[in-house]
Amino acid sequence: MIDVAIVGCGPVGALLANLLGPSGLTVEVFEREAELWRLPRAVHFDGEVMRIFQAAGLAAEVARVAREGTRGMHFVNAEGRTLLVRGIAEGPGPQGWATSWYFHQPDLEGVLRAGLARYPNVRLHLRHEVLAIEQDASGARLRVGGPCGDATHATRYVVGCDGARSMLRRLIGGGDYDLGLHQPWLVADLLLKRDLGLPSWTVQHCNPARPMTEVCVTGQRRRWEIMLMPGDDPQGITAPERVWEFIGARVTPADAELERAALYTFHSVIARSWRDRRLLIAGDAAHQTPPFLGQGMCAGMRDAANLAWKLAAILRGAAPEALLDTYATERVPHARAFIELAVEIGALIQTTDARRAAERDKSFAQGEEQVFQFPAPPLGPGAHLGTAPAGRLFPQPRLGDGRRLDEAIGERFAVLGARAAIEGAGAAAARAWDVLGAARLPDPGGEAGAWLAARGLAAVLLRPDRYVFAAVQDAAALAAASLRLPGAPQP
């Protein structure tokens, strides 16, 4: 019997399989395509996602195919005035990595797929399409069509990482929250033949005559995203001569090779239901966002990180199945916060009425550019004790010995704080940490110690995905919180 069957090996399915690899569980990934998806899609991920790649043991490999963003994202009006900037931290941000990274999606997916070869318990089946799924109390059965015909596989859980047209989302049912934005855009990837002095940062051209996005990806790669206007005929719009019509004022066929172009409708939706007993969804199967913040795949990567430790704990018998109920309650509000901001930013970029665009421009103060940051929303209610900073991501500072925090504590629960609180929490708490394999980091000092001191905290309990389970002010509270960790033995 398979422990976890993953339907779809896009970035989210591939990452989930990598995160489950060290658990020793039997993981089978079914992907209907023979090759990596070649259409232009994600180009950006953030520091939290890099930290998740670190957890998957792939940060160095990913860093080799990605570049750090240095200048943020600039929203520029038709006259070339910068209205707004998405700011980024200089050097490593709170997650221990640069806050913005740029990459070519097939390169990243190549790294994630190669990572699977490290685990004999994880198998990828290319050219295998999941055709039907049924489930009962003992598990689920998948009918899978492959080059040698159809076969049936029994599994304990199925995770649909099967993209925007997800079969699993249909099977789970429940409909979507629709956040209102549905707009066609033409997306083109180019390879520059020479240096044209183009910006090395992302430019959102908030021009009512033709909203566009221009991205410096990696090396000679550039991305253009071009909004379709009401009169545009989408028929044949991806043909090279049509694409050059849009971008020819800035770059011509003499300057660059048009690698690929595709027409997308950007959506803003979240599935209402992410689980039905043995079936779950993650990634685009669960939510879709317009890409104005470069956050669609990022949300999927966070889904994978949230789900991996929970599935592993349940399948090892170390936590009750009810832990899976917290997956959607935690992730839906978090994903929603990013999508709502992307819709808001989308309204800014997609204004096509000249008068409203002029009012918009006026609303931004002249002179100083307005700066905004990505949101850092808390998780919704779930496997944490609720009061902030519980439910929020703990930062990843460097420790006194130079290591990043996660290198020191590993991918498991951790207790971090004053030695007196850790030692004073008592035998029942210590037993819970031992049973759960929790790392203990007494008197962490440095930035971690300063973080605790600034909040008047004696200690924090961290989950394997680095979200704070509980933040406490003394040993007695630490003892009580430790006994509420998922899977903690009761005295």
Ligand SMILES: Cc1cc2nc3c(=O)[nH]c(=O)nc-3n(C[C@H](O)[C@H](O)[C@H](O)COP(=O)(O)OP(=O)(O)OC[C@H]3O[C@@H](n4cnc5c(N)ncnc54)[C@H](O)[C@@H]3O)c2cc1C
């Ligand atoms: C123009 C554009 C720009 C974007 N920019 C960004 C960005 O900068 N940053 C960002 O974070 N995100 C961005 N995104 C979003 C990002 O590309 C997606 O969120 C991400 O690719 C979703 O990954 P996924 O693994 O969930 O789904 P997918 O990548 O769609 O993978 C799903 C996989 O499932 C397989 N599959 C489906 N059904 C079956 C079945 N029945 N059996 C077997 N296999 C099946 C498919 O073949 C596919 O390989 C962008 C998207 C677009 C369109």
